[in-house]
Amino acid sequence: MEHFSVIQSLCRTGLETRDDRFRRQVERLRDRLRESGDEKAAGTIERLLKAATSKATLAPSVIEVSRSLVTGDELTANVHAPADRETGVPLAEVVLNPAAGRPTPIYDVDIEKALGGILDEWLKTEHLKAIGIEPSRSCLIYGPPGTGKTLTAFSLAARLGLPVVNARIDGLVSSFLGTTARNIANLFEFANRYRCVLVLDEFDALAKMRDDPHELGEIKRVVNTLLQNLDSRAGKGLTIAITNHEALLDPAVWRRFENHIRMTLPDALTRVAMLKTFLVPLTLDDDVVKTLAFVAGERSGSDLKNFADSLKRNLALGNSGASPPEVMTAARALLMRLGFASDGIGAARLFLDDEPGFVGSVLNSEFTIKQESLAQMLVKSQSTVSRYAKDFQTRRSTGGQVSHAE
Numbered sequence: 001m002e003h004f005s006v007i008q009s010l011c012r013t014g015l016e017t018r019d020d021r022f023r024r025q026v027e028r029l030r031d032r033l034r035e036s037g038d039e040k041a042a043g044t045i046e047r048l049l050k051a052a053t054s055k056a057t058l059a060p061s062v063i064e065v066s067r068s069l070v071t072g073d074e075l076t077a078n079v080h081a082p083a084d085r086e087t088g089v090p091l092a093e094v095v096l097n098p099a100a101g102r103p104t105p106i107y108d109v110d111i112e113k114a115l116g117g118i119l120d121e122w123l124k125t126e127h128l129k130a131i132g133i134e135p136s137r138s139c140l141i142y143g144p145p146g147t148g149k150t151l152t153a154f155s156l157a158a159r160l161g162l163p164v165v166n167a168r169i170d171g172l173v174s175s176f177l178g179t180t181a182r183n184i185a186n187l188f189e190f191a192n193r194y195r196c197v198l199v200l201d202e203f204d205a206l207a208k209m210r211d212d213p214h215e216l217g218e219i220k221r222v223v224n225t226l227l228q229n230l231d232s233r234a235g236k237g238l239t240i241a242i243t244n245h246e247a248l249l250d251p252a253v254w255r256r257f258e259n260h261i262r263m264t265l266p267d268a269l270t271r272v273a274m275l276k277t278f279l280v281p282l283t284l285d286d287d288v289v290k291t292l293a294f295v296a297g298e299r300s301g302s303d304l305k306n307f308a309d310s311l312k313r314n315l316a317l318g319n320s321g322a323s324p325p326e327v328m329t330a331a332r333a334l335l336m337r338l339g340f341a342s343d344g345i346g347a348a349r350l351f352l353d354d355e356p357g358f359v360g361s362v363l364n365s366e367f368t369i370k371q372e373s374l375a376q377m378l379v380k381s382q383s384t385v386s387r388y389a390k391d392f393q394t395r396r397s398t399g400g401q402v403s404h405a406e
Protein backbone atom coordinates (compact mmCIF):
# COMPACT_ATOMS: atom_id res chain seq x y z
CA MET A 1 0.00 0.00 0.00
CA GLU A 2 1.27 3.48 -0.85
CA HIS A 3 2.68 5.49 2.09
CA PHE A 4 2.09 2.58 4.44
CA SER A 5 5.20 3.40 6.51
CA VAL A 6 3.78 6.87 7.22
CA ILE A 7 0.43 5.35 8.17
CA GLN A 8 2.22 2.97 10.54
CA SER A 9 4.05 5.86 12.23
CA LEU A 10 0.80 7.78 12.57
CA CYS A 11 -0.88 4.79 14.20
CA ARG A 12 2.05 4.15 16.55
CA THR A 13 2.19 7.79 17.69
CA GLY A 14 -1.56 8.07 18.07
CA LEU A 15 -1.85 4.84 20.05
CA GLU A 16 0.69 6.15 22.55
CA THR A 17 -1.84 8.80 23.59
CA ARG A 18 -4.14 5.95 24.74
CA ASP A 19 -7.13 7.82 23.34
CA ASP A 20 -9.94 5.25 22.95
CA ARG A 21 -11.45 7.06 19.96
CA PHE A 22 -8.13 6.94 18.14
CA ARG A 23 -7.75 3.27 18.94
CA ARG A 24 -11.18 2.52 17.46
CA GLN A 25 -10.18 4.24 14.21
CA VAL A 26 -7.01 2.13 14.03
CA GLU A 27 -9.09 -1.00 14.59
CA ARG A 28 -11.37 0.12 11.71
CA LEU A 29 -8.31 0.53 9.49
CA ARG A 30 -7.16 -3.00 10.38
CA ASP A 31 -10.62 -4.42 9.55
CA ARG A 32 -10.84 -2.55 6.22
CA LEU A 33 -7.38 -3.78 5.20
CA ARG A 34 -8.38 -7.33 6.02
CA GLU A 35 -11.64 -7.00 4.08
CA SER A 36 -9.75 -5.72 1.04
CA GLY A 37 -7.48 -8.75 1.22
CA ASP A 38 -4.32 -6.95 2.34
CA GLU A 39 -3.60 -9.47 5.08
CA LYS A 40 0.05 -8.38 5.44
CA ALA A 41 -0.79 -4.73 6.21
CA ALA A 42 -3.68 -5.78 8.48
CA GLY A 43 -1.25 -8.00 10.43
CA THR A 44 1.17 -5.08 10.89
CA ILE A 45 -1.57 -2.83 12.26
CA GLU A 46 -2.76 -5.66 14.51
CA ARG A 47 0.76 -5.93 15.97
CA LEU A 48 0.84 -2.18 16.65
CA LEU A 49 -2.48 -2.46 18.49
CA LYS A 50 -1.21 -5.37 20.57
CA ALA A 51 2.06 -3.62 21.43
CA ALA A 52 0.17 -0.54 22.59
CA THR A 53 -2.09 -2.68 24.81
CA SER A 54 0.74 -4.55 26.51
CA LYS A 55 2.70 -1.33 27.05
CA ALA A 56 -0.35 0.22 28.67
CA THR A 57 -0.91 -2.71 31.01
CA LEU A 58 2.75 -3.12 31.89
CA ALA A 59 3.56 0.51 32.49
CA PRO A 60 0.69 2.77 33.42
CA SER A 61 1.67 6.37 32.95
CA VAL A 62 2.85 7.96 36.17
CA ILE A 63 0.70 10.96 35.42
CA GLU A 64 -2.40 8.76 34.99
CA VAL A 65 -1.77 6.99 38.27
CA SER A 66 -1.17 10.15 40.25
CA ARG A 67 -4.32 11.65 38.73
CA SER A 68 -6.43 8.80 39.98
CA LEU A 69 -4.90 8.97 43.46
CA VAL A 70 -4.48 12.69 43.93
CA THR A 71 -7.47 14.84 43.25
CA GLY A 72 -7.96 18.57 43.73
CA ASP A 73 -7.33 21.77 41.82
CA GLU A 74 -4.35 22.09 39.51
CA LEU A 75 -1.45 24.22 40.77
CA THR A 76 -0.35 26.81 38.21
CA ALA A 77 2.11 29.70 38.18
CA ASN A 78 -0.78 31.97 39.15
CA VAL A 79 -1.55 30.17 42.41
CA HIS A 80 0.12 31.76 45.42
CA ALA A 81 0.67 30.05 48.74
CA PRO A 82 -0.91 31.69 51.81
CA ALA A 83 1.29 33.99 53.92
CA ASP A 84 1.69 34.73 57.62
CA ARG A 85 -0.83 37.44 58.42
CA GLU A 86 1.53 39.52 60.57
CA THR A 87 4.80 39.27 58.67
CA GLY A 88 3.54 38.57 55.15
CA VAL A 89 6.13 35.76 54.80
CA PRO A 90 4.71 33.00 52.54
CA LEU A 91 3.99 29.73 54.34
CA ALA A 92 5.19 27.68 51.38
CA GLU A 93 6.85 27.81 48.02
CA VAL A 94 5.06 26.22 45.08
CA VAL A 95 7.42 24.21 42.85
CA LEU A 96 5.64 23.19 39.65
CA ASN A 97 8.52 21.17 38.21
CA PRO A 98 10.37 19.56 41.13
CA ALA A 99 13.01 17.91 38.90
CA ALA A 100 14.10 21.14 37.20
CA GLY A 101 17.58 22.25 38.16
CA ARG A 102 18.06 19.32 40.56
CA PRO A 103 20.41 16.39 39.99
CA THR A 104 19.19 12.81 39.88
CA PRO A 105 19.88 11.31 43.30
CA ILE A 106 22.25 8.37 43.65
CA TYR A 107 21.54 5.86 46.44
CA ASP A 108 22.85 2.81 48.22
CA VAL A 109 21.00 -0.37 47.33
CA ASP A 110 19.00 -0.36 50.59
CA ILE A 111 17.75 3.20 50.22
CA GLU A 112 16.96 2.66 46.53
CA LYS A 113 14.90 -0.38 47.52
CA ALA A 114 13.03 1.49 50.25
CA LEU A 115 12.14 4.38 47.94
CA GLY A 116 11.36 1.99 45.09
CA GLY A 117 8.92 0.24 47.42
CA ILE A 118 6.98 3.46 48.00
CA LEU A 119 6.89 4.27 44.28
CA ASP A 120 5.80 0.72 43.49
CA GLU A 121 2.75 1.12 45.71
CA TRP A 122 1.77 4.16 43.65
CA LEU A 123 2.48 2.59 40.30
CA LYS A 124 0.75 -0.72 41.01
CA THR A 125 -2.37 0.57 42.72
CA GLU A 126 -4.46 -2.03 40.89
CA HIS A 127 -2.83 -4.78 42.94
CA LEU A 128 -3.60 -2.88 46.13
CA LYS A 129 -7.16 -2.06 45.10
CA ALA A 130 -7.82 -5.75 44.64
CA ILE A 131 -7.39 -6.24 48.36
CA GLY A 132 -9.05 -2.96 49.29
CA ILE A 133 -5.98 -1.00 50.34
CA GLU A 134 -4.44 2.29 49.20
CA PRO A 135 -0.75 3.15 48.71
CA SER A 136 0.94 4.82 51.67
CA ARG A 137 0.79 8.59 51.54
CA SER A 138 3.24 9.77 54.17
CA CYS A 139 6.95 9.50 54.60
CA LEU A 140 9.42 10.81 57.14
CA ILE A 141 12.95 11.17 55.79
CA TYR A 142 15.68 11.60 58.38
CA GLY A 143 19.46 11.36 58.66
CA PRO A 144 22.67 13.40 58.71
CA PRO A 145 23.03 16.72 56.85
CA GLY A 146 23.84 16.68 53.15
CA THR A 147 22.70 13.08 52.52
CA GLY A 148 20.12 14.10 49.92
CA LYS A 149 16.95 14.26 52.01
CA THR A 150 15.52 17.36 50.38
CA LEU A 151 16.67 16.15 46.96
CA THR A 152 14.87 12.84 47.58
CA ALA A 153 11.57 14.50 48.49
CA PHE A 154 11.64 16.51 45.26
CA SER A 155 12.73 13.50 43.24
CA LEU A 156 9.83 11.39 44.63
CA ALA A 157 7.39 14.14 43.64
CA ALA A 158 8.94 14.36 40.17
CA ARG A 159 8.76 10.59 39.72
CA LEU A 160 5.06 10.73 40.60
CA GLY A 161 4.52 13.64 38.21
CA LEU A 162 3.26 15.93 40.98
CA PRO A 163 4.22 19.50 41.91
CA VAL A 164 5.58 20.31 45.38
CA VAL A 165 4.19 22.60 48.05
CA ASN A 166 7.38 23.19 50.01
CA ALA A 167 6.51 24.51 53.48
CA ARG A 168 8.66 27.37 54.74
CA ILE A 169 9.24 26.76 58.41
CA ASP A 170 10.49 30.35 58.86
CA GLY A 171 7.14 31.53 57.57
CA LEU A 172 5.15 29.08 59.67
CA VAL A 173 6.75 29.69 63.07
CA SER A 174 5.58 32.95 64.56
CA SER A 175 6.33 34.66 67.84
CA PHE A 176 2.69 35.71 68.14
CA LEU A 177 0.62 33.51 70.39
CA GLY A 178 -1.60 31.16 68.41
CA THR A 179 -0.27 32.27 65.04
CA THR A 180 1.97 29.23 64.39
CA ALA A 181 -1.01 26.89 64.85
CA ARG A 182 -3.13 29.06 62.56
CA ASN A 183 -0.36 29.11 59.94
CA ILE A 184 -0.11 25.32 60.05
CA ALA A 185 -3.85 25.00 59.55
CA ASN A 186 -3.74 27.44 56.61
CA LEU A 187 -0.83 25.60 55.03
CA PHE A 188 -2.57 22.22 55.20
CA GLU A 189 -5.83 23.70 53.93
CA PHE A 190 -3.89 25.01 50.91
CA ALA A 191 -2.07 21.70 50.31
CA ASN A 192 -5.31 19.69 50.65
CA ARG A 193 -7.02 21.84 48.06
CA TYR A 194 -4.45 21.23 45.31
CA ARG A 195 -2.93 18.16 43.67
CA CYS A 196 0.55 18.14 45.18
CA VAL A 197 3.20 16.58 47.36
CA LEU A 198 3.43 18.53 50.63
CA VAL A 199 7.06 18.76 51.77
CA LEU A 200 7.72 19.77 55.38
CA ASP A 201 11.48 20.37 55.38
CA GLU A 202 13.41 21.08 58.61
CA PHE A 203 10.40 19.56 60.35
CA ASP A 204 12.13 19.47 63.75
CA ALA A 205 11.97 23.29 63.94
CA LEU A 206 8.38 22.89 65.08
CA ALA A 207 9.32 20.25 67.65
CA LYS A 208 12.29 22.31 68.82
CA MET A 209 9.98 24.91 70.26
CA ARG A 210 9.57 22.53 73.20
CA ASP A 211 13.08 23.44 74.42
CA ASP A 212 11.95 26.96 75.19
CA PRO A 213 10.18 27.19 78.61
CA HIS A 214 8.17 30.20 77.38
CA GLU A 215 6.78 28.14 74.54
CA LEU A 216 5.35 25.30 76.63
CA GLY A 217 1.70 26.22 76.24
CA GLU A 218 2.17 27.18 72.63
CA ILE A 219 3.94 23.99 71.62
CA LYS A 220 1.07 21.87 72.91
CA ARG A 221 -1.24 23.83 70.70
CA VAL A 222 1.16 23.53 67.75
CA VAL A 223 1.66 19.77 68.13
CA ASN A 224 -2.09 19.23 68.48
CA THR A 225 -2.77 21.28 65.38
CA LEU A 226 -0.05 19.41 63.52
CA LEU A 227 -1.53 16.05 64.51
CA GLN A 228 -5.03 17.09 63.49
CA ASN A 229 -3.78 18.43 60.17
CA LEU A 230 -1.64 15.40 59.41
CA ASP A 231 -4.79 13.34 60.00
CA SER A 232 -6.74 15.69 57.73
CA ARG A 233 -4.33 14.86 54.92
CA ALA A 234 -5.14 11.16 55.06
CA GLY A 235 -6.21 10.15 51.55
CA LYS A 236 -4.89 13.36 49.99
CA GLY A 237 -1.67 13.60 47.97
CA LEU A 238 1.59 12.61 49.57
CA THR A 239 3.18 14.23 52.64
CA ILE A 240 6.93 14.12 53.16
CA ALA A 241 8.51 15.46 56.35
CA ILE A 242 12.28 15.86 56.63
CA THR A 243 14.47 16.21 59.68
CA ASN A 244 18.11 15.99 60.81
CA HIS A 245 17.00 15.58 64.42
CA GLU A 246 14.50 12.76 64.53
CA ALA A 247 14.96 12.37 68.30
CA LEU A 248 13.34 15.77 68.78
CA LEU A 249 10.10 14.73 67.15
CA ASP A 250 7.07 14.11 69.28
CA PRO A 251 6.32 10.34 69.25
CA ALA A 252 2.73 11.04 68.25
CA VAL A 253 3.96 13.04 65.23
CA TRP A 254 6.44 10.29 64.34
CA ARG A 255 3.63 7.74 64.37
CA ARG A 256 1.62 9.75 61.83
CA PHE A 257 4.10 8.76 59.10
CA GLU A 258 3.69 5.36 57.47
CA ASN A 259 7.23 5.25 56.04
CA HIS A 260 10.40 6.20 57.92
CA ILE A 261 13.38 6.40 55.60
CA ARG A 262 16.79 6.88 57.14
CA MET A 263 19.27 8.45 54.74
CA THR A 264 22.76 7.28 55.62
CA LEU A 265 26.20 8.36 54.48
CA PRO A 266 26.81 6.61 51.15
CA ASP A 267 28.72 3.31 51.15
CA ALA A 268 31.98 2.87 49.20
CA LEU A 269 30.36 1.81 45.91
CA THR A 270 27.88 4.67 46.03
CA ARG A 271 30.62 7.17 46.82
CA VAL A 272 32.44 6.08 43.67
CA ALA A 273 29.24 6.35 41.61
CA MET A 274 28.59 9.82 43.04
CA LEU A 275 32.10 11.12 42.36
CA LYS A 276 31.99 9.76 38.83
CA THR A 277 28.75 11.63 38.18
CA PHE A 278 29.78 14.82 39.97
CA LEU A 279 33.10 14.93 38.07
CA VAL A 280 31.42 15.03 34.63
CA PRO A 281 32.59 16.32 32.12
CA LEU A 282 35.91 14.97 33.37
CA THR A 283 36.21 11.31 32.48
CA LEU A 284 38.76 9.87 34.85
CA ASP A 285 40.07 6.37 35.01
CA ASP A 286 37.99 4.14 37.35
CA ASP A 287 40.95 3.59 39.68
CA VAL A 288 41.49 7.35 39.99
CA VAL A 289 37.85 7.87 40.98
CA LYS A 290 38.04 5.01 43.47
CA THR A 291 41.21 6.49 44.99
CA LEU A 292 39.47 9.86 45.32
CA ALA A 293 36.52 8.14 47.01
CA PHE A 294 38.91 6.40 49.39
CA VAL A 295 40.72 9.67 50.17
CA ALA A 296 37.44 11.50 50.78
CA GLY A 297 36.36 8.88 53.34
CA GLU A 298 32.85 8.53 54.70
CA ARG A 299 31.32 11.81 53.54
CA SER A 300 27.84 12.85 52.57
CA GLY A 301 26.73 13.32 48.97
CA SER A 302 26.85 17.05 49.54
CA ASP A 303 30.51 16.90 50.72
CA LEU A 304 31.41 14.75 47.72
CA LYS A 305 29.71 17.19 45.37
CA ASN A 306 31.74 19.98 46.90
CA PHE A 307 34.93 17.91 46.59
CA ALA A 308 34.24 17.17 42.91
CA ASP A 309 33.38 20.80 42.10
CA SER A 310 36.53 22.02 43.89
CA LEU A 311 38.65 19.51 41.99
CA LYS A 312 37.20 20.66 38.69
CA ARG A 313 37.89 24.29 39.57
CA ASN A 314 41.43 23.53 40.69
CA LEU A 315 42.18 21.56 37.51
CA ALA A 316 40.66 24.24 35.30
CA LEU A 317 42.69 26.99 36.94
CA GLY A 318 45.87 24.91 36.98
CA ASN A 319 46.20 25.21 33.23
CA SER A 320 47.09 21.56 33.17
CA GLY A 321 45.31 18.42 32.06
CA ALA A 322 43.51 15.86 34.16
CA SER A 323 46.07 13.08 34.07
CA PRO A 324 46.12 10.77 37.14
CA PRO A 325 49.09 12.57 38.81
CA GLU A 326 47.53 15.98 38.10
CA VAL A 327 44.25 14.90 39.69
CA MET A 328 46.11 13.64 42.78
CA THR A 329 48.05 16.90 43.08
CA ALA A 330 44.80 18.84 42.87
CA ALA A 331 43.21 16.59 45.52
CA ARG A 332 46.22 17.05 47.80
CA ALA A 333 45.90 20.83 47.53
CA LEU A 334 42.23 20.72 48.49
CA LEU A 335 41.97 18.31 51.38
CA MET A 336 42.93 20.75 54.14
CA ARG A 337 40.81 23.53 52.67
CA LEU A 338 37.73 21.31 52.56
CA GLY A 339 38.26 20.10 56.12
CA PHE A 340 38.67 16.48 55.00
CA ALA A 341 42.06 16.16 56.68
CA SER A 342 41.39 18.16 59.83
CA ASP A 343 40.35 15.32 62.09
CA GLY A 344 43.88 13.94 62.41
CA ILE A 345 42.94 10.41 61.36
CA GLY A 346 41.51 8.89 58.24
CA ALA A 347 42.50 8.41 54.65
CA ALA A 348 42.96 12.09 53.77
CA ARG A 349 45.50 12.57 56.59
CA LEU A 350 47.41 9.44 55.48
CA PHE A 351 47.36 10.64 51.89
CA LEU A 352 48.99 13.92 52.96
CA ASP A 353 51.44 12.65 55.60
CA ASP A 354 52.22 8.99 55.11
CA GLU A 355 52.38 7.85 51.50
CA PRO A 356 53.54 4.28 52.25
CA GLY A 357 50.76 3.90 54.82
CA PHE A 358 48.28 5.36 52.35
CA VAL A 359 49.30 2.97 49.59
CA GLY A 360 49.08 0.00 51.96
CA SER A 361 45.66 0.90 53.27
CA VAL A 362 44.15 1.77 49.89
CA LEU A 363 45.34 -1.57 48.48
CA ASN A 364 43.79 -3.34 51.47
CA SER A 365 40.51 -1.51 51.16
CA GLU A 366 37.28 -2.64 49.53
CA PHE A 367 38.01 -0.42 46.51
CA THR A 368 40.11 -2.97 44.57
CA ILE A 369 42.60 -0.55 43.05
CA LYS A 370 45.46 -1.91 40.94
CA GLN A 371 49.06 -1.35 42.06
CA GLU A 372 50.02 -0.10 38.61
CA SER A 373 47.29 2.58 38.71
CA LEU A 374 48.50 3.75 42.11
CA ALA A 375 52.08 3.89 40.82
CA GLN A 376 50.90 6.07 37.95
CA MET A 377 48.85 8.39 40.20
CA LEU A 378 51.65 8.87 42.72
CA VAL A 379 54.43 8.95 40.12
CA LYS A 380 56.24 6.03 41.75
CA SER A 381 57.64 2.87 40.26
CA GLN A 382 55.54 -0.26 40.58
CA SER A 383 58.26 -1.87 42.68
CA THR A 384 58.08 1.03 45.16
CA VAL A 385 54.30 0.67 45.42
CA SER A 386 54.66 -3.05 45.91
CA ARG A 387 57.27 -2.48 48.64
CA TYR A 388 54.94 0.00 50.38
CA ALA A 389 52.22 -2.67 50.30
CA LYS A 390 54.53 -5.29 51.85
CA ASP A 391 55.77 -2.85 54.53
CA PHE A 392 52.17 -2.08 55.36
CA GLN A 393 51.43 -5.76 55.96
CA THR A 394 54.50 -6.03 58.19
CA ARG A 395 53.54 -2.89 60.10
CA ARG A 396 50.10 -4.31 60.58
CA SER A 397 51.23 -7.70 61.76
CA THR A 398 53.76 -6.19 64.19
CA GLY A 399 51.20 -3.72 65.53
CA GLY A 400 52.99 -0.70 64.09
CA GLN A 401 51.25 2.37 62.83
CA VAL A 402 48.49 1.44 60.40
CA SER A 403 45.70 3.18 58.67
CA HIS A 404 42.70 4.34 60.57
CA ALA A 405 40.96 4.53 57.27
CA GLU A 406 38.79 1.76 55.96
Ligand SMILES: Nc1ncnc2c1ncn2[C@@H]1O[C@H](COP(=O)(O)OP(=O)(O)OP(=O)(O)O)[C@@H](O)[C@H]1O
Binding pocket: 103, 104, 105, 106, 107, 144, 145, 146, 147, 148, 149, 150, 151, 152, 244, 274, 300, 301, 302, 303, 305
Ligand atom coordinates in the same frame (compact mmCIF):
# COMPACT_ATOMS: atom_id res chain seq x y z
N1 LIG B 1 22.19 10.90 47.30
C1 LIG B 1 22.59 11.95 46.59
N2 LIG B 1 22.67 11.86 45.25
C2 LIG B 1 23.09 12.88 44.49
N3 LIG B 1 23.45 14.07 45.02
C3 LIG B 1 23.41 14.22 46.34
C4 LIG B 1 22.97 13.17 47.19
N4 LIG B 1 23.03 13.60 48.47
C5 LIG B 1 23.46 14.86 48.42
N5 LIG B 1 23.69 15.25 47.15
C6 LIG B 1 24.20 16.57 46.71
O1 LIG B 1 24.17 17.41 47.84
C7 LIG B 1 23.23 18.48 47.66
C8 LIG B 1 22.48 18.73 48.96
O2 LIG B 1 21.58 17.66 49.20
P1 LIG B 1 20.27 17.90 50.10
O3 LIG B 1 20.01 19.33 50.26
O4 LIG B 1 19.18 17.07 49.54
O5 LIG B 1 20.75 17.28 51.49
P2 LIG B 1 19.92 17.25 52.86
O6 LIG B 1 20.05 15.86 53.39
O7 LIG B 1 18.57 17.78 52.64
O8 LIG B 1 20.80 18.24 53.76
P3 LIG B 1 20.36 19.09 55.04
O9 LIG B 1 20.11 18.10 56.14
O10 LIG B 1 21.55 19.93 55.31
O11 LIG B 1 19.14 19.87 54.66
C9 LIG B 1 22.34 18.04 46.52
O12 LIG B 1 21.83 19.12 45.80
C10 LIG B 1 23.30 17.21 45.67
O13 LIG B 1 24.12 18.04 44.87
Ligand SMILES: [Mg+2]
Binding pocket: 149, 150, 151, 201, 242
Ligand atom coordinates in the same frame (compact mmCIF):
# COMPACT_ATOMS: atom_id res chain seq x y z
MG1 LIG C 1 17.61 19.48 53.37
